Amino acid sequence: MARNLQFEIFRYNPQDPASVPHMQKYVLDETENMTLFIALNRLREEQDPSLQFDFCCRAAICGACAMVINGRPNLACKTKTKELPDEITLLPLPVFKLVGDLSVDTGVWFRQMYDKVESWVHTSKAFDPAALEERMDNAVAEQVYELERCIECGCCVSACGTARLRPDFLGAASLNRIARFVVDPRDQRSDKDYYQIIGNDEGIFGCMGLLACEDVCPKGLPLQNQLGFLRRRMGITALKRLFK
Amino acid sequence: MQTYFSDLLVIGAGLSGERIAVEAAGAGFGVNVLSIVPARRSHSSAAQGGMQAALGNCAMGKGDCPDVHFADTVKGSDWGADQEVARMFVDNAPIEMRQLAFWGVPWNRVVPGKSTFFKGGEKFEKIEEEDKEGLITARAFGGTAKWRTCYTSDGTGHAVMCTLDNRCAQLGINVFDKKEAIALIHDGANCLGAVVRCLKTGVLEAYVARATAICTGGFGRIYKATTNAVICDGGGHAIAMDTGLVPLGNPEAIQFHPTGIVPTDILVTEGCRGDGGTLLDVNKERFMQIYEPEKAELASRDVVSRRMTEHMRAGKGVKSAYGEHLWLDIRHLGDKHISTKLREVDEICQNFLGVDPRVDLIPVRPTQHYTMSGIRTNKDGAAYGLKGLFSAGEAACWDMHGFNRLGGNSLAETVVAGGIIGKKIAEFLQGHEVNFPTKTIRDALLKQQSRIDALIAGKNGRENVYRVREAMQDALMDGCFVFRNGKDLEKCVNVLQEVMERAKAVGLQSSGIGANPELSAALKIQGQVKLALCIAKAALERKESRGSHTREDYPERNDRDWLKRTLAYWPEGARLPRLEYEDPTPYYELPPGERGYGGGKIITADAEKIAKLTIKPGAKPAEAAKAKTAN
Numbered sequence: 001m002a003r004n005l006q007f008e009i010f011r012y013n014p015q016d017p018a019s020v021p022h023m024q025k026y027v028l029d030e031t032e033n034m035t036l037f038i039a040l041n042r043l044r045e046e047q048d049p050s051l052q053f054d055f056c057c058r059a060a061i062c063g064a065c066a067m068v069i070n071g072r073p074n075l076a077c078k079t080k081t082k083e084l085p086d087e088i089t090l091l092p093l094p095v096f097k098l099v100g101d102l103s104v105d106t107g108v109w110f111r112q113m114y115d116k117v118e119s120w121v122h123t124s125k126a127f128d129p130a131a132l133e134e135r136m137d138n139a140v141a142e143q144v145y146e147l148e149r150c151i152e153c154g155c156c157v158s159a160c161g162t163a164r165l166r167p168d169f170l171g172a173a174s175l176n177r178i179a180r181f182v183v184d185p186r187d188q189r190s191d192k193d194y195y196q197i198i199g200n201d202e203g204i205f206g207c208m209g210l211l212a213c214e215d216v217c218p219k220g221l222p223l224q225n226q227l228g229f230l231r232r233r234m235g236i237t238a239l240k241r242l243f244k
Numbered sequence: 245m246q247t248y249f250s251d252l253l254v255i256g257a258g259l260s261g262e263r264i265a266v267e268a269a270g271a272g273f274g275v276n277v278l279s280i281v282p283a284r285r286s287h288s289s290a291a292q293g294g295m296q297a298a299l300g301n302c303a304m305g306k307g308d309c310p311d312v313h314f315a316d317t318v319k320g321s322d323w324g325a326d327q328e329v330a331r332m333f334v335d336n337a338p339i340e341m342r343q344l345a346f347w348g349v350p351w352n353r354v355v356p357g358k359s360t361f362f363k364g365g366e367k368f369e370k371i372e373e374e375d376k377e378g379l380i381t382a383r384a385f386g387g388t389a390k391w392r393t394c395y396t397s398d399g400t401g402h403a404v405m406c407t408l409d410n411r412c413a414q415l416g417i418n419v420f421d422k423k424e425a426i427a428l429i430h431d432g433a434n435c436l437g438a439v440v441r442c443l444k445t446g447v448l449e450a451y452v453a454r455a456t457a458i459c460t461g462g463f464g465r466i467y468k469a470t471t472n473a474v475i476c477d478g479g480g481h482a483i484a485m486d487t488g489l490v491p492l493g494n495p496e497a498i499q500f501h502p503t504g505i506v507p508t509d510i511l512v513t514e515g516c517r518g519d520g521g522t523l524l525d526v527n528k529e530r531f532m533q534i535y536e537p538e539k540a541e542l543a544s545r546d547v548v549s550r551r552m553t554e555h556m557r558a559g560k561g562v563k564s565a566y567g568e569h570l571w572l573d574i575r576h577l578g579d580k581h582i583s584t585k586l587r588e589v590d591e592i593c594q595n596f597l598g599v600d601p602r603v604d605l606i607p608v609r610p611t612q613h614y615t616m617s618g619i620r621t622n623k624d625g626a627a628y629g630l631k632g633l634f635s636a637g638e639a640a641c642w643d644m645h646g647f648n649r650l651g652g653n654s655l656a657e658t659v660v661a662g663g664i665i666g667k668k669i670a671e672f673l674q675g676h677e678v679n680f681p682t683k684t685i686r687d688a689l690l691k692q693q694s695r696i697d698a699l700i701a702g703k704n705g706r707e708n709v710y711r712v713r714e715a716m717q718d719a720l721m722d723g724c725f726v727f728r729n730g731k732d733l734e735k736c737v738n739v740l741q742e743v744m745e746r747a748k749a750v751g752l753q754s755s756g757i758g759a760n761p762e763l764s765a766a767l768k769i770q771g772q773v774k775l776a777l778c779i780a781k782a783a784l785e786r787k788e789s790r791g792s793h794t795r796e797d798y799p800e801r802n803d804r805d806w807l808k809r810t811l812a813y814w815p816e817g818a819r820l821p822r823l824e825y826e827d828p829t830p831y832y833e834l835p836p837g838e839r840g841y842g843g844g845k846i847i848t849a850d851a852e853k854i855a856k857l858t859i860k861p862g863a864k865p866a867e868a869a870k871a872k873t874a875n
Contacts, residue, residue: 013757013758014758015445015446015757015758015759016755016757016758031507031565031566032564032565033506033507033596033597033598033599033607034507035508035596037508038507038508044710044761044762045710048754049709049710049752049753049754049761049762050754050755050760050761050762051761052759052760052761054281055474056281056285056287056473056474056475057285057287057289057290057473057474058473058474058508058510059290059508059510059592059596060595060596061289061290061402062281062284062285062286062289062290062473063284063285064281064282064285077508077596078595078596080596080597080598082598083598099422099443099444099759100758100759103759105422105444106282107281107282107283107421107422108421110282110284111282111413111419111421114409114410114413115413118414119410119413120347120348120410120411120413120414121347121348121410125346127342127343127346129339129342129343131342132342132379133341133342133345133346133379133380134345134346135353135377135378135379136345136350136351136353136378137353137378138352138353138354138355138378138381141350141351141352141353141396142350142352142397144350145350145396145397145399145403148350148399148402148403148406149399149402151284151289151402152282152284152285184348184350186346186348187348
């Protein structure tokens with residue numbers, strides 16, 4: 001027997017002076033293999049065309065549809081309704097600026113992060129189109145890729161205790177990004193250079209070790225390992241500075 | 245009203261858009277890039293397989309070179325490709341891959357020594373050479389003579405997207421996200437930028453520029469069943485067509501894939517069938533061997549899609565809340581194979597269907613996958629009809645894919661074309677002066693504002709945009725999908741013309757205030773129906789079968805009458821597109837022949853004409869031009 005799902009959805013349109021933040025109830029019949037992607041689109045197309053939420057790839061590759069689903073940040077596209085109780089509560093991700101309803105602005109947050117951590121390969125070499133590519137060990141290439149799998153959904157940031165307390169905290173996604181360049185032999189930055197960016201409370205020493213970032217990462221990235229890895233390297237760099 | 249100025253405006257921040265931006269910014273020009281979503285969410289990031297480039301580093305790629313890549317690409321296109329463009333593409337692809345490596349793409353590399361691989365379910369051995377250690381390696385893909393597809397695990401698109409977006413940040417390029425271009429600003433001869441709706445506030449803005457590049461990807465979302473991301477909705481094509489000056493190239497050339505999962509049409513790889521998976525019908529019986537006794541499930545993408553459709557039409561489909569489908573069965577491959585070789589399929593089944601492919605069947609149906617069609621450009625990426633307008637990537641008909649695109653050539657095209665066209669745009673900007681009459685800009689904005697006001701006020705009517713969109717999608721699925729025939733196409737055109745009348749009468753149910761999603765849909769619905777009509781009308785006129793375009797009533801490839809490219813224009817106020825035709829290629833390095841797969845009868849072209857246009861293999865365009873004059 002198909003269930004009737006009760007949705008409690010956060011509603012607020014900051015562009016509309018008449019709008020006030022509130023929860024709104026919707027009812028929808030469940031169909032086979034239903035995901036929140038299908039459910040939310042049906043709600044918008046059949047019941048409430050003003051409902052705002054973000055989807056893009058709808059295949060857990062792009063990270064657009066992160067939201068708080070029954071209390072936990074996750075991707076809506078890969079959340080199946082059959083895994084949820086009859087009552088489903090949906091809230092936008094905290095920390096990020098609200099665009100409306102379930103839609104938040106992750107783009108600006110992440111772009112500022114790229115600028116802060118200088119998220120690109122730093123090298124003094126120039127590209128020579130006539131030459132063979134520089135050789136690289138395959139295992140190293142795979143290690144770099146493993147850290148680059150982050151889809152910038154924002155779940156780790158929104159679940160982070162420190163990020164909720166201080167807006168300047170870089171968060172797990174940014175520290176993972178730094179780790180990506182630390183392991184890449186093409187990047188000529190030294191630990192001292194990285195220390196300038198993350199050797200403080202906004203960076204690696206601000207983490208309280210609550211582990212929520214890794215718990216909620218929909219890609220299963222080993223975020224705490226990266227934090228540990230960087231904390232050790234930055235700790236050693238700090239000690240070297242003390243005794244120099 | 246906010247106005248932004250730059251030398252170049254790039255609409256779309258996927259791989260081709262950002263690659264163009266990087267090239268132009270590198271040449272010293274100011275670039276603004278617009279994206280509906282944060283750049284890294286672009287559909288480019290969903291590409292898993294890889295990028296074709298004839299580096300010839302790995303053992304199975306030995307002896308590969310741009311000439312072999314060229315032949316594969318032209319054959320794959322069923323001779324619909326522009327051979328001058330295909331040549332530029334294959335020659336530049338290896339350099340581009342190296343450049344990407346330099347910028348930070350973690351390509352998989354050659355590991356020397358012995359290893360095994362599978363082909364047709366059989367195990368083989370290969371030995372990678374010591375002296376190639378650490379160079380970029382490649383994997384096998386359909387329709388290629390050599391292993392040529394460069395990759396980063398199963399996340400090539402994502403990895404390259406990250407690298408290019410990093411490069412944009414490094415160069416200080418402005419990538420504005422949640423911005424949607426809803427009209428081009430032009431004076432009838434020059435493109436001057438775009439009217440843009442901010443998807444955070446709903447406010448209209450003007451982005452003016454001396455050159456504009458549309459890099460908005462494919463338009464799969466006008467079909468109901470598509471593997472495309474929800475942002476691949478034809479918005480970029482619609483604003484180009486709306487000018488009445490810019491044509492769409494080969495709208496009838498749409499690629500379909502046999503195994504999209506139901507309901508969400510996420511792709512499961514061809515590898516399932518390659519490794520021995522079977523297709524079953526409503527009675528859980530195999531059927532592919534009835535239609536294709538030799539190849540069965542292993543026939544090419546277009547053939548399997550056709551047979552599946554035929555079988556469902558014969559009443560053997562499985563009915564579901566989301567329409568009819570068939571089953572893909574990989575249960576017999578066993579746990580070990582599924583959890584190692586088909587890990588990604590396993591994850592998709594578990595994550596999106598809650599299905600365990602070891603014990604359950606996977607619901608699948610043929611699904612729209614790629615648009616070879618696009619904004620028609622010349623070899624420099626300059627759009628026909630408007631000076632200063634460019635296009636690249638899946639959004640464009642550049643046209644290296646012709647009527648069928650090979651796997652691994654689409655992702656490579658985004659960056660290779662982006663690099664080539666970015667350079668051409670920089671050259672164009674060097675010598676290009678243009679006036680920006682404030683009246684033209686203001687008028688363009690006011691026109692869009694009045695469209696929005698009318699939609700909100702319901703002045704045009706009260707049609708529901710989602711119902712209209714559904715009617716359009718159903719019409720294409722019924723009449724213009726895997727199989728086409730005169731009768732159904734005529735009906736499709738007629739139905740779509742009725743849908744167009746409804747699209748003109750759309751009115752909002754909601755307030756339309758702010759980043760209202762219903763308004764976004766309403767603003768583009770007419771453009772989408774135009775695109776649908778271009779596909780249907782061009783398919784109706786093309787009385788042959790070539791590549792992905794299959795006419796049941798004209799099964800042969802007719803080079804005598806149809807070795808040409810369709811150009812579809814939409815003059816203002818028209819009820820149907822105006823169709824024109826041009827030669828597919830300025831010369832033949834590879835004269836029309838058999839593809840070597842897919843079978844089918846060919847009605848040959850006039851041999852004398854082809855001979856006249858044929859040049860020496862590998863000859864560069866300049867030499868070709870000389871050879872032509874000498875003749």
